[in-house]
Amino acid sequence: MPKISIIAKDGTPFELQVEAGSTVMENAVRNSIPGIVSECGGACACATCHVYVDEEWIERVGPPGSIEADMLEFAYDVRSTSRLSCQIKVSEEHEGLTMHVPERQS
Template sequence: MAKITYIEHDGTEHSVDAKNGSSVMEAAIRENVPGIDADCGGACACATCHVYVDASFMDKVGAPNDMEQSMLDFAEGVESNSRLSCQITVKDDLDGLIVRMPESQT
């Protein structure tokens, strides 16, 4: 299990306990975190779960695969630390993960 902190664009924080094997998106949906809409349900077919990963966790979450990168190409405000939260699998070494939501998802 990992504690994940989601930060809305206005600075509001939501910390949740996420089960290993679930996605960062699934944990947000389960806890009703605003700004993670997940319109496609985690199928990597939209970008409504776009997040900015804290720099200290970039190596742990890794780079997006080709399919995720294609979806990020349609997202607003993409940065070098952008990921789709549906594509980040929760594991013990993500304990303390911080993700921020872009302004477009408020």
């Protein structure tokens, strides 16, 4: 059960103990973290679960897949650390993973 941390847009940190194999989006939504919408529920179809992965983590988390990258290209304020959180599966190696919620989703 790695612990991950999501910083809301107002700076409030949410520390979550999550199951390995679950996605960051699922955990964010279950815990009602503001700013993660996820209309499509994880189908990589809506781009409303955009997060910035902390610089320190981006290499370990890795780049977006091709569909994800295509969706992200048109997201609001996309950066080199942008990912769709429904496509980030948490593993044991992600202990301490930190992400930030963007200003808005679209």
